[in-house]
Structures are given as C-alpha cells and as structure tokens.
Amino acid sequence: MSILRHNPAGRLRSWLARTAIVLALGGSVMRAENGYELWLRYRPESDAAVRADYVAHLGGGVVVSSRPVIDAARTELVDALGAIIPGAGDGGVAYAGTRADQPAIAALVSAAELAPLGEEGFVLRAGEWHGRRAVVIAGNSDLGVLHGVFALLRQLQLGRPLAGLAVAEAPRVRERLANHWDNPVRTAGFRSESIERGYAGDSIFHWDDLPGKLDPRLHDWARLLAAMNLNGVVINNVNTAKRGLEGWRLLTPEYLPKLAALARVLRPYGVRLFVAVNFFSPVLIDRLPTADPLDPAVRRWWQAKTDAIYAAIPDFGGFLVKADSEGEPGPLKYGRTHAEGANMIAAALAPHGGSVHWRAFVYDRATGDRVTQAYTSFRPLDGQFAANVFLQVKYGPLDFQVREPASPLFAGLRHTNEAIELEITQEYTGQQRHLVFLVPLWKSILDFDMRADNRYTPVKQLVEGKSFDRSLGGFAGVANVGLDANWMGHPLAMANLYGFGRLAWNPDLASATIANEWTRLTFNSDPLVVRTIDAMLLSSWHFYEEYTGPLGLG
Numbered sequence: 001m002s003i004l005r006h007n008p009a010g011r012l013r014s015w016l017a018r019t020a021i022v023l024a025l026g027g028s029v030m031r032a033e034n035g036y037e038l039w040l041r042y043r044p045e046s047d048a049a050v051r052a053d054y055v056a057h058l059g060g061g062v063v064v065s066s067r068p069v070i071d072a073a074r075t076e077l078v079d080a081l082g083a084i085i086p087g088a089g090d091g092g093v094a095y096a097g098t099r100a101d102q103p104a105i106a107a108l109v110s111a112a113e114l115a116p117l118g119e120e121g122f123v124l125r126a127g128e129w130h131g132r133r134a135v136v137i138a139g140n141s142d143l144g145v146l147h148g149v150f151a152l153l154r155q156l157q158l159g160r161p162l163a164g165l166a167v168a169e170a171p172r173v174r175e176r177l178a179n180h181w182d183n184p185v186r187t188a189g190f191r192s193e194s195i196e197r198g199y200a201g202d203s204i205f206h207w208d209d210l211p212g213k214l215d216p217r218l219h220d221w222a223r224l225l226a227a228m229n230l231n232g233v234v235i236n237n238v239n240t241a242k243r244g245l246e247g248w249r250l251l252t253p254e255y256l257p258k259l260a261a262l263a264r265v266l267r268p269y270g271v272r273l274f275v276a277v278n279f280f281s282p283v284l285i286d287r288l289p290t291a292d293p294l295d296p297a298v299r300r301w302w303q304a305k306t307d308a309i310y311a312a313i314p315d316f317g318g319f320l321v322k323a324d325s326e327g328e329p330g331p332l333k334y335g336r337t338h339a340e341g342a343n344m345i346a347a348a349l350a351p352h353g354g355s356v357h358w359r360a361f362v363y364d365r366a367t368g369d370r371v372t373q374a375y376t377s378f379r380p381l382d383g384q385f386a387a388n389v390f391l392q393v394k395y396g397p398l399d400f401q402v403r404e405p406a407s408p409l410f411a412g413l414r415h416t417n418e419a420i421e422l423e424i425t426q427e428y429t430g431q432q433r434h435l436v437f438l439v440p441l442w443k444s445i446l447d448f449d450m451r452a453d454n455r456y457t458p459v460k461q462l463v464e465g466k467s468f469d470r471s472l473g474g475f476a477g478v479a480n481v482g483l484d485a486n487w488m489g490h491p492l493a494m495a496n497l498y499g500f501g502r503l504a505w506n507p508d509l510a511s512a513t514i515a516n517e518w519t520r521l522t523f524n525s526d527p528l529v530v531r532t533i534d535a536m537l538l539s540s541w542h543f544y545e546e547y548t549g550p551l552g553l554g
Helices: 002-006 008-032 048-058 068-084 103-108 111-117 142-157 217-227 247-251 256-269 281-286 296-312 338-352 370-381 439-446 459-464 494-505 511-522 527-548
Strands: 062-064 093-097 122-129 132-139 166-169 175-179 232-234 272-277 318-321 355-359 389-394 417-423 474-478
Touching: 048 132, 062 068, 068 093, 068 142, 068 217, 068 256, 093 103, 093 142, 103 122, 103 132, 111 122, 111 132, 111 166, 122 142, 132 142, 142 166, 142 217, 142 511, 175 355, 175 417, 175 494, 217 256, 247 272, 247 281, 256 272, 256 296, 281 296, 296 338, 318 338, 338 355, 338 370, 338 389, 370 389, 389 474, 417 439, 417 459, 439 459, 439 494, 439 511, 439 527, 474 494, 494 511, 511 527
Parallel strands: 062 093, 093 132, 175 232, 175 474, 232 272, 272 318, 318 355, 355 389, 389 417, 417 474
Antiparallel strands: 122 132, 122 166
C-alpha cells in the first residue's frame, strides 16, 4: 500500500524531469566543472551589493602570523578572497589568529568569549579597528582559527552579508574521523581492489612510491579533510588480514617512513593520522607465541611499537581495532574481554595522548542472532574501558542498511566513550551509482530519542557524552575517496561527504540546511537549480528504499 501511495514510477518520471532541468540550466557550469574542487569553488561574487559589502569589510587584505596551520589558513583565505572579490585593493582587513597574535583580535574578541569554545572553536566578528572596518577570525588555537577560516569562506560563498557578523562555534565531539578503507598491501589471493568498495577509483596514496614521491593530490586530500572540520583520518581498512589482505604490515619498519610522510601532509591542516591494526600484530609481525593482552611480553611489544611510531609521528592519533569479528582475531581467543584487549593498547597510547577506537561491530555467525551481538558483548563491559578508549558503534545493529533502528548500545553505555560510525561510501545504498543523500538517514538516527531513564536522550547527545555527563564523544565516517576527478565517483555523492563533516561538527543541523548549502556551494545559487537539486537530494533516501527494500524487506 505504501508503494502504491507514493507511486515510485511517477516519482521516477518527475526525477528525470528535474534532472533535465538541472542539465539545461546548470549545464554550462557542470560541463566546466569536473568536481575536483568539491564545495570549495571560490568564484567571483556576482551580486554588486554583496560584492561591495565584501570589499568594504575585506578588500584591504589579510593580517596573520606565521605558523604551519596558520599558514594553511592564510593561504586558503588569501586565495579565496582573491577569487571572490578580485582586484580589491582597499577596504577593511581580515585578522586571523589567537588573541595573543594581533591587537585587533584582542580588542574585538574577549578571552571570556573564547574560553568555552575549547581548542577547536572560533569566533567570527565584524567590527572596527583604528577607524577601519575589520573582520576577525579568532581561536584559542591555530586549529580553531583554521576552522573559523573555512566557516567564514562558507559565509562568503553563500552570499551572506558581513555587516553585523557575530558567530561563535565549537565542535560537539572531540574525535571527528574519516575512516578510509585503503588496502595498502594485497596478495594474489585478494581480488584487485586497492580500496575496499572502491567506487571512485583506485587508492590515492600510491604506497609503493612513498615516502620519496608524494602525489600533489594528497595536499588537496588533506585540505578536503580540514574543510570538513575533521581532525583525524584512519588511513587503512579495518579488515587487515581477511581474504588475503595484509594491512597489518603498516606496523612494520618498512611502512613507518611512509606513514610519517603522509602525516607530514596532514599536519598543516590539523588532521592526525590513525592506523587500523590487527590485534594479532605481535604474532604476525614479530612471531611472538601469543597475543594475549595480559601477557607482559605482548604489552611490552605494543608499548615499544607505539613509542616508535610517536618518535616518527609526534602527533599520531592512535589505533582503530576490529577484533573478534568476521574472521579478524581478538582477545576472546585467550578468554579475555574486549575491555582487556582495548585497555592493553590504550595503555601504550596514553602517555602520548593517543586514543583507541575499538569497533563494536562484532558477530560470530555460529553464536546466534547477529543484530543482538554488539549489545550483548559490550553492555556488560560498560565502565571497564580506559579513559582513552572509544567504542565505535555502527548507527544500526545490523550493517549500514538503508533503514535500521538506532543501535540500542548507544543508550547502554553510560560510563564509556562512544563514537558513532556512519558509512559515507554507499556500500548498501546503491554503490555510488544511485543518488542517495544519506544525511536524512543519519539524522533519523541522531535525532532518535532512546528514552534512557525515561527522559530525553537522543542518540546525538548520547554520542556527545552529554546524556551521562561524559566529556568525550566521536563521529567516524567511512569515506573511501579515490582517484576519480570528483573524489567520490557519482557527482552528487559528494553531498554525503560534505554532510558528514557538517553533522560531525554540529549534529543539530537540518538535512534541508545541509543540502541547500552544498547545492549552492557546488553549483550556483540560481533558484531553479537550487530548488531542483535540493528536491532530488532530500527525496532520494526514501525513493531508493522504496525500490530496493519496500516495507522494510531487504
């Protein structure tokens, strides 16, 4: 009945008509763009009044200090302003930095305003300094300033006025990671995929060329992650040994210089490198007789390996672990718990400030109902995990399906750091050959009220740690960009990349807001183009569900 009422065939005809409109109205833009610039298309402001406002506030140039992350922020700001208001030589000045960097920043933004925004928050403010208009991008740290620069440039690209500008923002969770399922080492027994679910082409890393040769595309990849307001990236597939994969080799001495080279690319953009590791690494790499997490020799092995990584990569983020799931080994082999396994690795990372993301996606086909196993495995361990461990929980209890209930584990962990795992690459939602805007799906999970203790506890607040007074939380997004010019293969799939970054920063944002921003940033602000593409995006999830999993079948 639902299918007949919604009439998918009629909606398909409507969609095709909308697509024709977009091609007709935006065709010249779409032919000129290959998608490489994503939503960072800095183009001259066409509205004369808006352009005059921008020149008045920003036409006089940029004043910043010089440090690695600040240098990246300055380059982005200067390049963008040169494109948006070309030829401007007079007007107000942009000041970017901390209060200690510039008197103008200290005068226009107080320490009390910045204090609650933490290390990554920022303030944007339009005002005056010495009788001249000024726009301040202020943060407590250089990374906060970088986030502020991208936020200001989004304001400009969307044509929003600068007069009266007053924005103060901070991320809602500490860990915002892209999980890139790259397969750095493959054997003849593994099918030829340099990326798991590589819908957008082969790996961008060219592992055999590292560390001596760096593809210039890697710089743009780091910039892309920063533009999403992410602060970390897991560089390789969570499957490190199954089906002939040998990603566990990333912990061998041969690969440490390669990882260090990638970390150097990421560092100016404030993005930390993480590595997915195999729990049996001591056995696989150095032939220890056991990987028992309570064995002193095993604990010393992880400590020595971690110390060596931090000696080469001082800002290394930590490890992602898939254990006791789908053939990937773990502590259960030795009668130990997931908490004992995670805490062993966490102890090696703790002196360096690193964290463990321990995946809660665990199941054994021989032990019963798959969808219950994450809850029954981890709920009894709540409170036993170290302070630098995040349980990384898939949004639903099954496996990234087009519709699932929210995982009950989110409400079951009251004393454990959580990170929600979302899949940006469309493994089960059309393999990036179908248009499926995933933000409404993610919002249906994030906004769902779990009613823990019979009170308002939406998933987003559980993940943030707000519901149970925890200070840490995280978002992880499986984002398998590839060598295709537009990074994601399908030109509209890039909206999911953008949407993940926006929700990881602020999960309260509405789907329609995110879709509208992305459409205008990626194409243009022509009302018919915006209205048409927004409608396609916002209806696509339900539309895809109706022709692949009607009435919940699938």
